[in-house]
Amino acid sequence: MTPRGRRDYDRLDEVGFDVVEEQLSRRGTKIAALARLYDVAEINLRLWRRMRRTRIYLDELTPQQLLNYVADGHSLAEIARDNDLSARILEAWVKENIIPQELEEARELAAESQFARAKDELKNAVDDVTIRQAVERHKIDRFHAERTTKRFSDEKTVRVTGLEGVIFNFNTNRLMESIEAEQAADAAALIGESRRLPEPAR
DSSP states (O other), X not given: OOHHHHXXXXXXXXXXXXXXXXXXXXXXXXXHHHHHXXXXXXXXXXXXXXXXXXXXXXXXXOHHHHHHHHHTTOOHHHHHHHTTOOHHHHHHHHHHHSOHHHHHHHHHHHHHHHHHHHHHHHHTOOSHHHHXXXXXHHHHHHHHHHHHOSTTOSOOEEEEEOGGGOEEEEEHXXXXXXXHHXXXXXXXXXXXXXXXXXXXXX
């Protein structure tokens, strides 16, 4: 944080979050005018409010509640956006308070629920527009599931423990690509060799 940012945050901390929120709740009060009143940058006032709002939200949030939100299909970014929270602070809280395996399981539940909903929508579709909407929504859900869960990801990783506890991680997609490329090169070499061999005598 810049020295100006730290100064603005310290000044706003002295004023207090409740006071700032009460003033902004008054009809006609603009955030720019409040920033001028306290001699702070408007952007710093906005960021400070978001940070304080996030801290208050997280003080009342339990890990199980967060897991329930995720299992219901809400991403961390959505939770932050819908509640005007700092996504970075929320993500740091999740890393500190939630077991990764439990978060993974909640995301898998969300994906399964979303895919089941897409099937129902397609089965009950009455026209082309409804079908198209369901297909497009499913593409988005699938994209999200592939990037937030191991189960639905195209990127599969195999972990192998070698001698003296050395751990190797193999990405099966890249490994298969490497194997296929090597096999193609071997096949090309064999074809080249067979073309150079003399033809059998007749």
